[in-house]
Amino acid sequence: MSDPKPKPNPKEYTSGGSGTMTHEFWETQPVVQFEDMGDTTLPEGPIEPPTLVSEVKQEPYNFHEDYEWIACDMKSDDMCSEVYNFFKVHYADKPNLKVHPSKEWLMWALCPPGYYQNWHVGVRAKATKKLVAFISGVPARIRVRDEVVRMANINFLCIDKSLRSRRLAPILIMEVTRRVRLKNIWQAAYPSRDVVSRPVTTCQYWGRMLNPKKLIDVGYAALGERMTMSRTVKLYKVPDAPSTPGFREMELSDCFGVTELLRNYLRQFGVAACFDSEDVMRWFLPRKDVIHTYLVVSPETYDVTDFCSFYTVPFTISNSASRNPENTTVQCAYSYYNVVTQTSLPKLMNDVLTVSKQKGVDIFYALDVMQNASFFTELKFCRSEGALLHYHLYNYRLGSSLTPSEVGLVLW
Ligand SMILES: CC(C)(COP(=O)(O)OP(=O)(O)OC[C@H]1O[C@@H](n2cnc3c(N)ncnc32)[C@H](O)[C@@H]1OP(=O)(O)O)[C@@H](O)C(=O)NCCC(=O)NCCS
The missing domain is CATH 3.40.630.170 (Aminopeptidase)
Structure with missing residues (x-):
């Protein structure tokens, strides 16, 4: 399993969505960068060491003055319905095709043992109280080679269609990361449809x-x-x-x-x-x-x-x-x-x-x-x-x- 692989060609990873190799946000994050591909001198393991939890930013990131952060209580039927309805409209794959996870499925996926409600991050418009963005993390133990690492599985990033392409996704990602770090967890696993940094696998x-x-x-x-x-x-x-x-x-x-x-x-x-x-x-x-x-x-x-x-x-x-x-x-x-x-x-x-x-x-x-x-x-x-x-x-x-x-x- 650890056989050396041919050096990957970064061009293979040209993102399907953006069609570019420039990732303004991801280039600032502790993830494997494209230029590090094939560099066998870099050590395996955490890219950045953990800090003291008390040194983690204690206040939420600024989203926009018209919006507020919320922690979504997915066990409340009203909140779960709100997230469900938000996904129904905004988590569309194609204009005519909508993925439709049921409320029961969302609860199963988002509330495993030891889950944290405040990792279910929502954003509401202050004026209308409408949910306009969501991202979630759930705790997981993932073994990488011989080491079992406590991680967050990050998923369900979704932004209201009218608020897309405004660089709000990075703020959501940073906010959920901050909340994960506050629990003394420093690694995460997440899937994406576009390649944003060197993936573990495709x-x-x-x-x-x-x-x-x-x-x-x-x-x-x-x-x-x-x-x-x-x-x-x-x-x-x-x-x-x-x-x-x-x-x-x-x-x-x-x-x-x-x-x-x-x-x-x-x-x-x-x-x-x-x-x-x-x-x-x-x-x-x-x-x-x-x-x-x-x-x-x-x-x-x-x-x-x-x-x-x-x-x-x-x-x-x-x-x-x-x-x-x-x-x-x-x-x-x-x-x-x-x-x-x-x-x-x-x-x-x-x-x-x-x-x-x-x-x-x-x-x-x-x-x-x-x-x-x-x-x-x-x-x-x-x-x-x-x-x-x-x-x-x-x-x-x-x-x-x-x-x-x-x-x-x-x-x-
Ligand atoms: C995914 C979604 C939130 C992206 O929103 P957007 O408005 O296009 O993105 P923004 O302008 O706010 O932010 C762009 C940045 O966020 C990153 N980003 C966006 N979606 C991402 C994802 N799913 N995973 C990792 N990074 C992501 C982009 O790579 C980009 O950063 P970069 O310049 O470093 O590459 C939006 O398209 C959406 O809600 N889609 C429907 C739900 C969905 O498909 N979710 C993803 C499932 S994998």
């Missing part, structure tokens, strides 16, 4: 259609060349029921077995999530329409031998783009962590596709992290054009970038 999303007719009818997918609808439907048909003996939904009593499997499995990766049984209980126990975990139990020993998990997030396609206005919500599932010791991964994932289809999932996505690439071809996953996710570490240098298969971490 992952590709792959998608497997489960309901091709609907996806094509609503304009989410196109019929392949020389394909008819009936041939496409046949091609993507999945079995009616899972076929692995002992395959069932995870229960509370399985937490210990799942934790053991997961911890052993994740040891092989250069950068990986660290889960204890409390985390497993929180992140993996099934929650309707949020997180789905299945496992295989040995009929002889009753041990958990394999497990698989995915989370579900709906997308909405606006009617103008849809040939069938009744079908506007596309149910997407995303592979989370999968571990096999007795079953082949493609076989287990075929069962995952089967239960996903039974739950009404229209398309199943997976990043090419861990061993996921080993089942893409056999299970008819297709590369999602342009759907890249760059993983970054804040204030931590890795000597060389990793391939996605060297990474045991799922970010979204």
Whole structure:
């Protein structure tokens, strides 16, 4: 895993969004800079040493006099609804396509054990009290090589469409960083669609259609060349029921077995999530329409031998783009962590596709992290054009970038 890699070419990383290699903000931050790429003399580990917490800036950064910072209480239904509605309007991928995480999903993603409410950073307009920006952090333990590092997973950066391109994102990033530092945490992991500094890795999303007719009818997918609808439907048909003996939904009593499997499995990766049984209980126990975990139990020993998990997030396609206005919500599932010791991964994932289809999932996505690439071809996953996710570490240098298969971490 630590084989030397060819020196990366910074031009490969020309940002999809800005189309430029100049990053006025990121060039001032403790992240691996493009000019440091391939410089093996730089040490691995924290880029800047921690300071005393008392030396961290105690007051929030200035945003704008018309706006105020808030800490969003995601466990309050009103606040959660506000964030949900804000994302519904402003977290759009494309004009006609909106990602739509449910309130239950947001609570799952944002309130894990030991979370800090004031890392759920909102910005309100003072006059209207309208939410206009959001960024979040949740605490995580991430192992980098041999060291387990306390980090913040930073995510859900979103700014009201009318306030874009005003350099407000850096203020949000600095403010959440300040709040993280106040908890004596000095590193962070975050994903981005554009390359803002040298990423730890760049992952590709792959998608497997489960309901091709609907996806094509609503304009989410196109019929392949020389394909008819009936041939496409046949091609993507999945079995009616899972076929692995002992395959069932995870229960509370399985937490210990799942934790053991997961911890052993994740040891092989250069950068990986660290889960204890409390985390497993929180992140993996099934929650309707949020997180789905299945496992295989040995009929002889009753041990958990394999497990698989995915989370579900709906997308909405606006009617103008849809040939069938009744079908506007596309149910997407995303592979989370999968571990096999007795079953082949493609076989287990075929069962995952089967239960996903039974739950009404229209398309199943997976990043090419861990061993996921080993089942893409056999299970008819297709590369999602342009759907890249760059993983970054804040204030931590890795000597060389990793391939996605060297990474045991799922970010979204
Ligand atoms: C992402 C979003 C907040 C960016 O807002 P913006 O108004 O275009 O950006 P600003 O002008 O305020 O700030 C630009 C700076 O912030 C950085 N930035 C913006 N989005 C970023 C992100 N997701 N991760 C890291 N840095 C980011 C830019 O790289 C740039 O800094 P640079 O000059 O050093 O490169 C906005 O497009 C948005 O709300 N999109 C919808 C939600 C979304 O896609 N979120 C990101 C998911 S990965």
